[in-house]
Amino acid sequence: MDLSYSTEDEAFRAEIREWLAEHLTGEWAALRGLGGAGRDHEAHEERLAWNRLLAEHGWTCVGWPVEHGGRGLSLVQQVIFHEEYARADAPVRVNHLGEELLGPTLMAFGTPEQQARFLPPIVAVEELWAQGYSEPDAGSDLANVQTKARREADEWVVDGQKVWTSNAHLSQWAFVLCRSEPGSQRHHGLSFLLMPLDQEGVEIRPIEQLTGGSEFNEVFLTGARTSADLVVGEPGDGWRVAMALLGFERGVSVLAQVVGFTRELEGVVDLARQNGALDDPVLRDRLAGLKVELEVMRFQALRGLSTEDAAGPSVFKLVWANWHKRLGEVAMDVLGPDGLAAGASADGSYELDRWQRLFLFSRADTIYGGSDEVQRNILAERVLGLPREPKGSP
16 A cells, blocks of 8 residues: 555645534533444443534545545545544444445445335434344354244244344344254355334343443344345345454444554553653563554555455454454553452442543453454465364464
């Protein structure tokens, strides 16, 4: 990737920077820094309203083609948008799954009717989406999906259970991977369905987390129904669609993730400077190491966007997840004994500060979105061509 910016790119950077500076004021200023991993419960309705303001001004789905409601921005300009949005400390957006994952999937595999029905509400942030992939026995091993879908007249009837379903309790729709061919195994016989969540056959149970939030959910499907024409791709071809969707997940938004990590690291350094922990040469060296690694991570992300490197997504996931976990550990060391005690809220529950929450939630970074073990297997088997791991191996 050419890391230089054209005059047009710099003009675009000035445009989005000026717009954010002008609008993240008044009632919206209080939303700065809210949301994100482990904090999706923060000011959801207010952030939803902010996202709809973005939509009114054409700042949602900026990389989508113009004919689908986007701005059709170049790859470089998409990177600029995400970086400037993160640098402004703007609130984390609420429709990542619709905008970054389902939308591009529908453009690639959906029918014209599906695109006309679902893409405009994603652009306008009128409908939110959840991802129905993981199950109790099909987390990282997604091919072990057991949720079943059967065709009855002009509908699909779905029975099963999904788990770790982010923000299902706040969403109107879910894209659900189901086993639609009786007797099929592994990645064969799966279908990718679009399903409304507000119906009698769907029960959503939030899972309370150690960090105090509950954006993850269990979703029980008991005779849940969706229209027969809401299968994306061909019935039985859901694995291909599901894998393509996961490929879209490693998009330009990863650069915003790096900017967010930079802000967190700077916050830990400021804390260490204030409480004197920075005087410890070992701790200072660890912080310097995190800074160097973060710069390498950024260039790795840029390289991944500019090449067809099959190893890129798995390498980047391994790198950022373990880096972020180490940042949480360093943050706790900077806090020292103060990090061991949580505050008390008015209702008697405990309150975590941002660094305690970072430490606790980052323990999951190496598990969700594809565990470290799965990423290493992908690199070993699909990239390096090594023999498959024997079944039943510890």
